[in-house]
Amino acid sequence: MCQLLALNCNSPTHVGFSFTGFAQRGGRTDEHRDGWGIAFFEGGHDKGLRHFVDVQPACESPMAQFVRNYPIRSRNVIAHIRKATLGAVALENCHPFVRELWGRYWVFAHNGTLLDFKPKLHAGFQPVGSTDSELAFCWIMQELAKSHAGMPRIDELSLTLRELAARLAERGTFNFLLGNGLALWAHASTQLHYVERSHPFAHAQLRDEDLSIDFSQHNQPGDKIAVVVTAPLTTNENWQAFAPHTLKVFVDGQAI
Amino acid sequence: MCQLLALNCNSPTHVGFSFTGFAQRGGRTDEHRDGWGIAFFEGGHDKGLRHFVDVQPACESPMAQFVRNYPIRSRNVIAHIRKATLGAVALENCHPFVRELWGRYWVFAHNGTLLDFKPKLHAGFQPVGSTDSELAFCWIMQELAKSHAGMPRIDELSLTLRELAARLAERGTFNFLLGNGLALWAHASTQLHYVERSHPFAHAQLRDEDLSIDFSQHNQPGDKIAVVVTAPLTTNENWQAFAPHTLKVFVDGQAI
Numbered sequence: 001m002c003q004l005l006a007l008n009c010n011s012p013t014h015v016g017f018s019f020t021g022f023a024q025r026g027g028r029t030d031e032h033r034d035g036w037g038i039a040f041f042e043g044g045h046d047k048g049l050r051h052f053v054d055v056q057p058a059c060e061s062p063m064a065q066f067v068r069n070y071p072i073r074s075r076n077v078i079a080h081i082r083k084a085t086l087g088a089v090a091l092e093n094c095h096p097f098v099r100e101l102w103g104r105y106w107v108f109a110h111n112g113t114l115l116d117f118k119p120k121l122h123a124g125f126q127p128v129g130s131t132d133s134e135l136a137f138c139w140i141m142q143e144l145a146k147s148h149a150g151m152p153r154i155d156e157l158s159l160t161l162r163e164l165a166a167r168l169a170e171r172g173t174f175n176f177l178l179g180n181g182l183a184l185w186a187h188a189s190t191q192l193h194y195v196e197r198s199h200p201f202a203h204a205q206l207r208d209e210d211l212s213i214d215f216s217q218h219n220q221p222g223d224k225i226a227v228v229v230t231a232p233l234t235t236n237e238n239w240q241a242f243a244p245h246t247l248k249v250f251v252d253g254q255a256i
Numbered sequence: 257m258c259q260l261l262a263l264n265c266n267s268p269t270h271v272g273f274s275f276t277g278f279a280q281r282g283g284r285t286d287e288h289r290d291g292w293g294i295a296f297f298e299g300g301h302d303k304g305l306r307h308f309v310d311v312q313p314a315c316e317s318p319m320a321q322f323v324r325n326y327p328i329r330s331r332n333v334i335a336h337i338r339k340a341t342l343g344a345v346a347l348e349n350c351h352p353f354v355r356e357l358w359g360r361y362w363v364f365a366h367n368g369t370l371l372d373f374k375p376k377l378h379a380g381f382q383p384v385g386s387t388d389s390e391l392a393f394c395w396i397m398q399e400l401a402k403s404h405a406g407m408p409r410i411d412e413l414s415l416t417l418r419e420l421a422a423r424l425a426e427r428g429t430f431n432f433l434l435g436n437g438l439a440l441w442a443h444a445s446t447q448l449h450y451v452e453r454s455h456p457f458a459h460a461q462l463r464d465e466d467l468s469i470d471f472s473q474h475n476q477p478g479d480k481i482a483v484v485v486t487a488p489l490t491t492n493e494n495w496q497a498f499a500p501h502t503l504k505v506f507v508d509g510q511a512i
Contacts, residue, residue, distance in 0.1 A: 043311075047384050048347025051307055055299075066322050091304025100355060103382035123401070124380055126359035128303050145379070 002095065002111045003032055003230040004192070005079040006177045008184040008250035010224045012073035015040070017206070017213045019079060020068050021233045024208035026058025026081035033057040034084040035094040038067060039107040039179075040074040046181035049105045050074075053094035075252075076184060078177045080109035092129035096177075097137050099125055101144060102151040104180045108137040111230055112173025112189065132172075140164050140178070154183045154251060161185050162247045169245060177228065184250040186228045188242030195237045196254060197225040204234040224253030258351065258367045259288055259486040260448070261335040262433045264440040264506035266480045268329035271296070273462070273469045275335060276324050277489045280464035282314025282337035289313040290340040291350040294323060295363040295435075296330040302437035305361045306330075309350035331508075332440060334433045336365035343387035352433075353390050355381055355397050358407040360436045364393040367486055368429025368445065388428075396420050396434070410439045410507060417441050418503045425501060433484065440506040442484045444498030451493045452510060453481040460490040480509025 005022045007015055019038065027033040036058035040050040050072060058064045058081045080095035087093040095109040110133035117132055124145060125138035140161070147160045161178070168174045169189040178185040186192060199222070201215035219225070228250070232239035242248065248255050261278045263271055275294065283289040292314035296306040306328060314320045314337045336351035343349040351365040366389035373388055380401060381394035396417070403416045417434070424430045425445040434441040442448060455478070457471035475481070484506070488495035498504065504511050 043347030043349075044344065044385075048309070048350070050309065050347070053304070053306065062326060063322075066319075070318060088300065091299030091306070093299075094304070098354070100382065100384060103384055105384055126356065128356060128359055128361055129300075 002080055002082045003030070004109055004111050004175060004177050004228070006179065006184050006186060006228040007074070007077040008226045008253055009075045010222070010252035011220070012075055013223070013225055014071060014073050015077050016068050017211070018227055018233055020211060021206035021208045022079060022081065022229065023058040023064050023068065026064070028059040029208040032081040032083040034082040034089045035091070036061065036064060036079070036081040037094045037096050038077065038079040039096045039098065040072050041076040041179065041181035042072070042074050046075055047104060049098065049107070051096070051098055053091055055089055055091055055094065076179050076181050078107045078109050078179050085113045087129055087131035090129065093131045093134070095133060097134050099137070099141050101141055104151065106141060106178065106180045108140070109177045110136060111175040114168065114172040114174060117168070117171045136168055136174070154249065157183070158185065158247065158249045165247050166245070175230070182251070184226070184228065185247060186242070186250065187247045189245055191230055192228060192242040193230070193232050193239045194226060194228040194242070194248070194255070195239050197227070198223065198253070202237070204237055207233060207235050226250045226253050226255065258336055258338050259286070260365055260367050260431060260433050260484070262435065262440050262442060262484040263330070263333040264482045264509055265331045266508035267476070268331055269479070269481055270327060270329050271333050272324050273467070274483055274489055276467060277462035277464045278335060278337070278485065279314040279320050279324065282320070284315040285464040288337040288339040290338040290345045291347070292317065292320060292335070292337045293350045293352050293365070294333065294335040295352045295354065296328050297332040297435065297437035298328070298330050302331055303360060305354065305363070307352070307354055309347055311345055311347055311350065332435050332437050334363045334365050334435050341369045343385055346385065348385035349387045349390070351389060353393050355393070357397055357401060360407065362397060363435045364396070365433045366392060367431040370424065370428040370430065373424070373427045392424055392430070410505065413439070414441065414503065414505045421503050422501070431486070438507070440482070440484065441503060442498070442506065443503045445501055447486055448484060448498040449486070449488050449495045450482060450484040450498070450504070450511070451495050453483070454479065454509070458493070460493055463489060463491050482506045482509050482511065
């Protein structure tokens with residue numbers, strides 16, 4: 001299995017604190033040693049993308065260390081640490097995966113395992129690696145492309161994704177994160193948590209590292225930040241568990 | 257305009273020396289300050305991809321510094337430093353661009369400007385940014401997908417690409433690099449150079465930085481490395497200029 005992390009914010013935010021705690025689970029406080037990855041939307045209209053993947057454990061990877069300290073600020077981030085189930089430990093099997101659709105990059109990460117999932121992929125989106133996760137992502141992209149002629153509104157996309165997620169969840173555990181720079185879709189079939197941070201910002205203590213932060217020192221009163229993660233990252237915030245088989249949509253730092 | 261760099265090798269090679277010289281042209285020894293990017297194929301069957309883009313000048317970017325020193329070894333690398341002509345300075349306009357086709361990532365970088373290039377893109381590949389370069393790449397991917405039902409042999413791909421490159425070169429300057437992990441295609445409409453390094457390996461001196469290297473200390477006798485670049489990187493190697501309007505294909509470190 002794997003672990004998931006996403007940030008969705010109304011203004012560009014540095015992911016360092018959350019990613020620092022999360023990366024410890026990639027080999028130090030938890031067993032997800034088989035690679036990691038992170039993608040940041042940036043640039044004009046949040047259309048540009050930085051994408052880092054690595055087969056080293058996140059807790060040891062010099063690239064993870066670099067990413068933690070580099071002042072990348074983004075309104076939409078998706079990260080993943082991997083414990084291989086289906087698919088070898090290899091760079092092409094590291095999440096998150098990226099594809100382009102309707103002139104935007106789409107980023108996907110998955111926690112869980114799908115069994116006997118052999119969808120018909122007729123063209124357009126083919127997996128590069130050998131994971132069930134990338135296969136599911138390609139199928140989702142294909143079905144989105146079939147369902148809408150061009151980029152639909154976020155609520156229309158959510159309707160389609162809710163249907164697709166339900167079909168995939170019949171095949172196994174399917175917790176996933178999907179983002180396109182405009183919104184974050186998070187689906188729990190078994191385990192996913194989120195917190196919404198806003199004014200008044202409080203003090204938070206990481207669960208996986210002896211590190212705390214006073215968010216009031218790093219944020220403006222109008223900032224809104226939603227964090228979605230497999231298991232709560234901090235010990236003293238109001239993390240909410242997703243009910244099983246729910247899809248939530250986050251825009252501008254809030255669940256909508 | 258921009259500058260291009262690619263390595264194609266028969267065994268995984270560290271790009272540090274060549275990229276160090278090249279990155280100096282991103283703001284220090286030349287004027288290409290509007291971002292940079294580099295992509296490395298890695299992993300099983302050279303299918304995985306590391307992709308770095310940044311809007312800072314390559315000569316100053318901490319990420320470029322990190323990439324130079326990180327021991328990434330790859331058989332296929334494509335890099336680019338940008339001087340913006342069409343398209344704003346923004347992350348989504350940094351080359352190289354990446355798309356997936358037939359279950360492989362394809363990487364593209366362009367030097368030049370295409371005028372009045374407005375191809376019909378019916379689906380499948382749409383530009384995310386606003387450069388003529390990404391538009392040309394999407395058109396190439398679309399035409400490849402239309403010309404071949406699945407991944408063809410390299411010589412068949414080269415035939416198709418030669419035709420497509422000729423059509424694009426009618427619209428302006430179209431020097432480009434295209435790679436899929438199996439081969440590197442390099443097209444010159446005006447300016448491109450290459451060198452093939454093999455046993456006996458010699459000593460080389462960078463043109464843009466006071467740095468030299470003894471390749472015999474870093475390579476095995478059977479190693480073959482082809483380097484393609486806009487302008488020669490070293491002062492004492494046998495760089496060959498591409499004839500105008502030629503497409504060359506490199507596999508396992510050699511032009512074929």
